[in-house]
Amino acid sequence: MFEERKKEYHQIFIMHVGNLSKQSSIYPPLGLAQIIASLEKEGYKLEVIDLLFDKTLERVENLKGKDGIYILSFSTALVDRVNNIIKIIRQKDKKAFIMGGGAHPTAMKEKVFEDLDLDLIALGEVKTNEIINALHRKNRFQKLSKIKGIIYKQKGKIKINPAVDSWEELDSLPIANQGAFPLDKYFKLKGFRELTMISSRGCPHRCIFCQPILRSLFGSKIRFASPKKVVDEMEYLVKNFKIDMITFSDDDFAFNQNRVIEICKELIRRKIHVLWRCQARVGIKEEVLKYMKRAGCFLIAFGVESGSQKILDDAKKDLKVQEIIDTLGHCKKIGILIHAYLMVGNIGESRETINKTILLIKKIKPFTFNISITTPYPGTFIYEYAKENNLFIDSKWSEYDHILNGAVAKLSDFEPEELYKIKEELEKVLNQESERYKDLMGLLLDIKFMSFLFWVIIQNPSLPFRMLRLTFGMLVKKGKAFVVTNPYLEK
Ligand code: B12
Ligand code: SF4
Numbered sequence: 001m002f003e004e005r006k007k008e009y010h011q012i013f014i015m016h017v018g019n020l021s022k023q024s025s026i027y028p029p030l031g032l033a034q035i036i037a038s039l040e041k042e043g044y045k046l047e048v049i050d051l052l053f054d055k056t057l058e059r060v061e062n063l064k065g066k067d068g069i070y071i072l073s074f075s076t077a078l079v080d081r082v083n084n085i086i087k088i089i090r091q092k093d094k095k096a097f098i099m100g101g102g103a104h105p106t107a108m109k110e111k112v113f114e115d116l117d118l119d120l121i122a123l124g125e126v127k128t129n130e131i132i133n134a135l136h137r138k139n140r141f142q143k144l145s146k147i148k149g150i151i152y153k154q155k156g157k158i159k160i161n162p163a164v165d166s167w168e169e170l171d172s173l174p175i176a177n178q179g180a181f182p183l184d185k186y187f188k189l190k191g192f193r194e195l196t197m198i199s200s201r202g203c204p205h206r207c208i209f210c211q212p213i214l215r216s217l218f219g220s221k222i223r224f225a226s227p228k229k230v231v232d233e234m235e236y237l238v239k240n241f242k243i244d245m246i247t248f249s250d251d252d253f254a255f256n257q258n259r260v261i262e263i264c265k266e267l268i269r270r271k272i273h274v275l276w277r278c279q280a281r282v283g284i285k286e287e288v289l290k291y292m293k294r295a296g297c298f299l300i301a302f303g304v305e306s307g308s309q310k311i312l313d314d315a316k317k318d319l320k321v322q323e324i325i326d327t328l329g330h331c332k333k334i335g336i337l338i339h340a341y342l343m344v345g346n347i348g349e350s351r352e353t354i355n356k357t358i359l360l361i362k363k364i365k366p367f368t369f370n371i372s373i374t375t376p377y378p379g380t381f382i383y384e385y386a387k388e389n390n391l392f393i394d395s396k397w398s399e400y401d402h403i404l405n406g407a408v409a410k411l412s413d414f415e416p417e418e419l420y421k422i423k424e425e426l427e428k429v430l431n432q433e434s435e436r437y438k439d440l441m442g443l444l445l446d447i448k449f450m451s452f453l454f455w456v457i458i459q460n461p462s463l464p465f466r467m468l469r470l471t472f473g474m475l476v477k478k479g480k481a482f483v484v485t486n487p488y489l490e491k
Pocket of ligand 1: 018019022023024025026027028029030031032034035071072073074075076077078099100101102103104107122124125126127128131196198202209210211213214217249250251377378379400401402403404
């Protein structure tokens, strides 16, 4: 079979289209790294083009692709850049087959073809191997017509295939090949060696600013990698890339708390000493938090969002303000640092609800934070709400970034300019209320944590220098450095 494919071999380009000057966090892209690993496993040779560090698109202009297959993955904020990239590819490679996937194409479906001259889009977790195999056959369109979850153009006509109805077990996937990207550039830019992992896919919750796009990406059920597979991958990252820390990208790492305990036990049993952090929903039990700390988890990021119960209820967060106070209080007691994701400008936001958020900040005192302006991304319930109620302000796709921009619709009492001011006001309160030095001292005085750190440093002797620089940077930048890790960000 492979021989047959080799005869009609196409060059395959994997393109990371990120934009350094417009991106708050910098990581090698996990979705593409996963695709690379799967294609390499099938024997395909790939050209990986990381455009993140390129201000201009000169490298795309210099590409020598002929009859190439181009794989792009992007969120809404990147649409304008993707558009420019596609235009250049079309000029250079007349027979190019350009495909896109990730959050934006999945949300927009066939409407994406109105903005972008793509040949095919993948809705969520589609098996890229099947598409590439089909493209290597003479009767490619006949083969494509059998693949679920794709929309493609055939002689200018849009063909919509049925949706994906079964998803792969995470344990059967190869480890994402993050090493295919220029990791040293990433590490140098950030000042520390950090990679991401994802140990579960999907989120069954129903928050209106986030769903149902996640269900379209990964299905409505949450899938988990087994504790063994998770720890195998952590060990692989430690051994191969000498990393300082691992950040889990799972939407809710602790959805299954027994699994978290099993992962921690496995890490402890195999004596794997690595620092890690994750994001999770409020509600993790104290016992689980204790295991996490013992196994190297030093920070948890929580979707706190608002101190107003009404805002939380209207956003269908299924969360009580008191639960936030309790879980974050347990973290403080146990000595796990807290990162709080907060939002301003949700539907119904008013001076009164902002004051409630300020009261909550005064209680939870997070170590670090970020505040986003509620952004109705395509594929979310609030996007539909904003559309139906004519609330959108005329914005470019590149402004759909809840951290760096975001006020693309008037969802609340506040005008966009007022939201930026409120964001600044909350930042001030967060910095005043934070107990950063106390939280850090807590870690330094924790004998068990320090002996864990001792073993981490034995394996990674240059870590203390980077840790000091990171901590110093974070204290100077007042709590935002963990999130805004990109010094080249355009203000
Ligand atoms: C982790 C994460 C990040 C990390 C990424 C770290 C990393 N190492 O990649 C960081 C912090 C960098 C990030 C940044 C942003 N993010 Co983000 N992020 C996520 C999160 C939680 C997980 C992404 C992930 O790693 N998934 C795991 C991988 C394996 O899946 P995947 O990327 O979807 O790829 C798979 C499939 O989709 C498919 N696929 C993907 N591309 C393609 C292409 C082709 C051709 C094919 C065939 C298949 C295919 O195959 C892949 C393997 O199975 C998602 C929510 C979610 N659960 O998806 C939000 C999410 C994608 N992010 C979102 C947003 C808004 C952003 C930011 C704009 C916000 C911000 N300012 O931080 C920026 C955008 C940055 C940019 N310029 O693109 C939104 C996107 C909404 C939208 N319509 O755009 C999401 C959906 C969250 C949400 N619900 O709002 N993010
Ligand atoms: S905001 Fe978090 S909890 Fe809510 S649906 Fe999205 S990922 Fe799940």
